[in-house]
Amino acid sequence: MHDLTGFQRDLLYVIAGLDEPHGLAIKEELEAYYEKEIHHGRLYPNLDSLVDKGLVEKGQRDRRTNYYTLTRRGAREIEARREWEEDYVGADLSQTQTA
Template sequence: MHDLTGFQRDLLYVVAGLDDPHGLAIKEELEDYYESEIHHGRLYPNLDTLVDKGLVDKGELDQRTNYYTLTRRGTRELEARRDWEAQYADLS
């Protein structure tokens, strides 16, 4: 996870938090969070990077729409990140 950008980490969190989201659902969630437009040229290459790294799986809903799910490795990476963050910022 140390080699991911902040945007890629945010993508992981969104994919983990939604049920098999498609690209536009991910885009909408991130646009709400960032309060600005996320262009396709930024979104899809970063999703592909996460797929290439084995953190996200990509499936096909139909010929035009893909969905994304977190892999076991992606889940472990998010858990490790949460544990790492918790040692520095106890917000409870």
């Protein structure tokens, strides 16, 4: 996951959290999170990149609609990232001191 952009990592997380989402559903989730419009020219090339890297599979629901699912490798990458974050951030940020 070290070679992914933050946007691509967020795409992975959204796909992992939804049941075979289509592109528009992913777009809507990210727009809610980022609080700004996500253009198709940003979304779909990044989804294709995740497919090319073997982290996501793309299926066809009908002639116009694709759906996306996490691969086993994608799930392993998310888990490894979560473990790495845990090493540095820990479970309880409420006890961090402010400057």
